Amino acid sequence: MRQQISDDAIGMIIEAHLEGKKDSGIELLETLVKSGCHLPTIILASSSDIPTAVRAMRANATDFIERPFIEHLLVRDVQQIINGAKAH
Numbered sequence: 433m434r435q436q437i438s439d440d441a442i443g444m445i446i447e448a449h450l451e452g453k454k455d456s457g458i459e460l461l462e463t464l465v466k467s468g469c470h471l472p473t474i475i476l477a478s479s480s481d482i483p484t485a486v487r488a489m490r491a492n493a494t495d496f497i498e499r500p501f502i503e504h505l506l507v508r509d510v511q512q513i514i515n516g517a518k519a520h
Contacts, residue, residue, distance in 0.1 A: 442517035
């Protein structure tokens, strides 16, 4: 799966429930991490589900943002990822 991510990628934004399947985005993140991908990742979710948020953070998500989200929170997190990439 790592081969499908651009070498130029500096971070990811993943929907927690891909195609409406509960936690499928978090399963994707867990699979990516196990395969050696350790990019900063923001998980977006349509609801505030504490077990899902905990699972996302345990899978090394950088942040878990619930929809509808406050735009500046997502912008802040993306900016932190960009700044972190520039520092390296």
